[in-house]
Amino acid sequence: MFDLFYPFDWLSTQIVTKLFGLSVESPLGGSLHFFFYDVPKVLTLLVVISFVVGTLQSFLEAEKVRIYLEGKRKLSGNILAAMLGAITPFCSCSAVPLFIGFIKAGIPLGITFSYLISAPMVDAVAVFLLLALFGLKVTLFYIIFGVTLAVIAGYVIGNLKLEKWVESFIWELKKQSTDIDELDIIEDETMTWEDRLKIGYFQSSEILKSVWLYVVIGIGIGAAIHGYLPTEFISQWIGKDNPFAVLFAVLFGVPLYSNIAGVLPIASALFAKGMPIGTVLSFTMAVTALSFPQMIILRKVLKPKLLGIFIGLTTLGIICVGYLFNAILV
Template sequence: MTLIYIGFGVGLAIASGYIIGLLKLEKWVEPFVWELQKSRQATPLEDEDNLEPVALTWGQRFEQGRFQSSEIVRSVWLYVVGGIAIGAGIHGYVPTDFITQYAGANNPFAVPIAVILGVPLYANIAGVMPITEALVNKGMPMGTVLAFTMAVTALSLPEMVILKKVLRPQLLAVFVELMTIGIISIGYIFNTIIN
């Protein structure tokens, strides 16, 4: 399932980037992005030829690994705990009949509903996994769960706020449209393949 998620996610990103490139929408990128790129190209690294790799001792490597691991845990622990809490709530309190009625295989609108429900949530993949596990255990089809998971990570409102800083509203709208169509399509395709 993880490989399928990654495969579909990368495929959707490549296809969307290609479409945006074909449409030549660069004019809707905020100007400071282009200025930043030009300034980086104009000032190459000084003394670039004399850069040599630094040999680290095993102790330094372990210290660096411990530091990086603690930074990762510090940045995701809240999302993981939140995801576990929501997943536990779904697992313990949301009736199976409710899930199967609104997001089950018999509802042709289950995939778009799952995508819409995923947008207000904000979590990284580690934080959303407990929720997806609970949804699968309650009987939600895998394609619908996959669409929900992709919407949480790619279409969340905080993600749009971040993108708004570098993309103008027109390009942001095109991005959201492409992602939404792609994610819903992936959900339906995967549901068709599995069933």
């Protein structure tokens, strides 16, 4: 079978063996080979995937998402919100304006949270990167459980009636019209493929500029794990024989910050070292769904009690998902 990334593998081997004079079997050589192979591979995937996704997502704007969710109630609204979160490109930096826009439009709090959980954790770029690194089966389970987690957590928050713990200035904002301006609709309908390709190029370049450093750092950590972290350590602390492995992985991942492109190389290295796939993916979910900057941003609109409930419910859900992954994906 043709290996699309063979040139990167060959070049990495040449750098390690010819330039540095090391064996790829040695700890340092193995780490350097991992690094020089994964950096161009992941960045290439990131650029190509974000270009394709950005082009296709030009058909779905933030305002349209708000319109789709407006008026939805109960479980159906949570399901729709989680599914829309999985296909839209809005990240943690969009959390506050989206939250305000959704609440002003009358979208229930629980449905809003289903979207906010799903959007950073199960976005299209994450899906394609997971597919390239872990294969179709793992990717499908990640999508299913990620969306399910967003639906359940949002539904629970909605039924707890926690609107009183949203910052008061949100409710004081004057409700704006929810109608899309007719001119905007006309402009969207007449957008050419050239325009959409430009949007795809812009999104691809912006994503690359904003995340390349996290990718390199993540791959650097993954390379160190690949070359130097003893397999015995993985087996003892976060291996399949430790019943608390998923709990440790999630609690370690919650306070960290990385985007999905930066954390997946680390996850790939941990998996290669023997960490069970459920533990790996629960760690990935914890880092992406509960990133520290996003919590700081959300604190602007959520009182500490509601933010704490959001973090607690999502953390508990990710832990449960991790154990389910380990039970199913053996």
